[in-house]
Amino acid sequence: xxxxxxxxxxxxxxxxxxxxxxxxxxxxxxxxxxxxxxxxxxxxxxxxxxxxxxxxxxxxxxxxxxxxxxxxxxxxxxxxxxxxxxxxxxxxxxxxxxxxxxxxxxxxxxxxxxxxxxxxxxxxxxxxxxxxxxxxxxxxxxxxxxxxxxxxxxxxxxxxxxxxxxxxxxxxxxxxxxxxxxxxxxxxxxxxxxxxxxxxxxxxxxxxxxxxxxxxxxxxxxxxxxxxxxxxxxxxxxxxxxxxxxxxxxxxxxxxxxxxxxxxxxxxxxxxxxxxxxxxxxxxxxxxxxxxxxxxxxxxxxxxxxxxxxxxxxxxxxxxxxxxxxxxxxxxxxxxxxxxxxxxxxxxxxxxxxxxxxxxxxxxxxxxxxxxxxxxxxxxxxxxxxxxxxxxxxxxxxxxxxxxxxxxxxxxx
Numbered sequence: 001x002x003x004x005x006x007x008x009x010x011x012x013x014x015x016x017x018x019x020x021x022x023x024x025x026x027x028x029x030x031x032x033x034x035x036x037x038x039x040x041x042x043x044x045x046x047x048x049x050x051x052x053x054x055x056x057x058x059x060x061x062x063x064x065x066x067x068x069x070x071x072x073x074x075x076x077x078x079x080x081x082x083x084x085x086x087x088x089x090x091x092x093x094x095x096x097x098x099x100x101x102x103x104x105x106x107x108x109x110x111x112x113x114x115x116x117x118x119x120x121x122x123x124x125x126x127x128x129x130x131x132x133x134x135x136x137x138x139x140x141x142x143x144x145x146x147x148x149x150x151x152x153x154x155x156x157x158x159x160x161x162x163x164x165x166x167x168x169x170x171x172x173x174x175x176x177x178x179x180x181x182x183x184x185x186x187x188x189x190x191x192x193x194x195x196x197x198x199x200x201x202x203x204x205x206x207x208x209x210x211x212x213x214x215x216x217x218x219x220x221x222x223x224x225x226x227x228x229x230x231x232x233x234x235x236x237x238x239x240x241x242x243x244x245x246x247x248x249x250x251x252x253x254x255x256x257x258x259x260x261x262x263x264x265x266x267x268x269x270x271x272x273x274x275x276x277x278x279x280x281x282x283x284x285x286x287x288x289x290x291x292x293x294x295x296x297x298x299x300x301x302x303x304x305x306x307x308x309x310x311x312x313x314x315x316x317x318x319x320x321x322x323x324x325x326x327x328x329x330x331x332x333x334x335x336x337x338x339x340x341x342x343x344x345x346x347x348x349x350x351x352x353x354x355x356x357x358x359x360x361x362x363x364x365x366x367x368x369x370x371x372x373x374x375x376x377x378x379x380x381x382x383x384x385x386x387x388x389x390x391x392x393x394x395x396x397x398x399x400x401x402x403x404x405x406x407x408x409x410x411x412x413x
Contacts, residue, residue: 010211010212010213011148012211012212013211013217014220016063016207016216017224017228019151019207019275021155022275023271023274023276025267026104028197028233028236029248029268031192031233032240035237036236036239038189039189039237043186043189044189044241053226054385056222059201060217062203062204062335063211063220064218065338066205066208066211068208068345069346071346071348072209073093073206073283074286077333079342081357082354083352085361087287092326094287097276097279098300098304101273101300102308103312104308105133105269105305105308106129106310108128108132109132109308110128118258126305129309130305133308136276136304137277140281147275151275158264161267162232163235165261165264166235166238168239168255168256169238169239169243169252194385198387199323204221206282243255248261248265281293281297328368328387329372329391330365332390332391332394333365333368333394336396368394371389372390375389
């Protein structure tokens with residue numbers, strides 16, 4: 001059998017893995033620390049392993065959809081939501097991505113401000129946010145190739161600093177160690193591990209469309225979420241698990257390693273926001289088609305500077321968590337559509353033959369999101385992982401109400 005040749009202009013699975021890890025750094029470092037001080041060590045290992053397994057399965061499916069379609073997420077959802085209906089979904093994704101861009105820019109500015117303050121220097125946070133957004137914009141404006149180079153440079157540095165921080169934490173003197181309090185149920189903890197990065201998993205077609213072939217798509221998914229992500233999450237959670245502190249900086253300050261921890265967060269912000277802006281540019285370009293992508297990237301950078309300079313953390317994070325409930329059902333729907341109808345690929349010419357807005361699909365999406373909201377608030381319980389609940393309900397709902405595409409119906413397949 002002739003070996004499949006990589007598609008020209010695409011990237012290897014390892015290359016995609018580096019980019020995905022760069023994007024994952026910021027949310028993981030934020031989430032893992034708060035999780036680490038609420039779990040015993042054995043429970044922490046079990047939780048991150050199970051969460052990684054769930055994410056690996058889901059990501060293998062979603063990235064394979066992108067590889068098959070050779071379309072980003074916004075192009076794929078047209079087939080299940082309709083050509084015009086997909087605009088609403090793209091607006092949702094654009095808001096979600098811009099929210100994370102702004103929050104990460106705010107985190108960058110405040111982290112650098114604290115780092116400079118420790119050295120007796122002072123610079124206004126808005127100025128530092130603006131500097132960060134310039135870096136994010138440059139890392140994104142030149143396209144996918146530049147994004148990959150940023151990840152290849154920054155991710156190894158982040159890994160080395162993280163290993164140093166881990167070694168300091170593990171070698172901490174007994175006086176600095178405070179045992180973690182196991183007051184979080186395993187199901188809730190697994191939900192945190194999965195929910196931290198589920199929006200990235202839901203939008204993996206953005207990267208699957210750039211990968212060489214199916215083999216490399218699966219390599220990227222498994223390397224990222226089955227191997228690297230659990231290790232990253234465990235490493236980020238261990239200092240808090242040992243010291244009992246709820247943040248990475250708080251955990252490392254008593255151990256004399258606050259500066260490396262702050263540098264780690266700065267690098268994580270750069271790689272994470274470069275990826276966020278890349279995806280945000282892709283989505284916004286579907287809504288503003290007459291503008292070149294680089295202009296959209298610059299505009300996102302300017303807007304993120306303004307919003308990121310505000311005191312947004314208190315009200316923006318709950319809003320983004322809400323979007324984290326609303327996004328997984330979208331993935332559940334397009335995965336169900338792929339498995340049932342798109343085995344032969346995606347033919348964009350068929351979109352004109354189908355309803356421009358598929359209202360039943362929107363009903364399924366609303367039901368899936370509602371289930372996620374109910375489970376995250378403990379009103380009902382399914383798998384104990386709200387994002388997974390909403391995704392599964394949406395998948396099953398779509399399979400029940402969807403109709404065979406026009407071309408398939410006419411051909412009798």
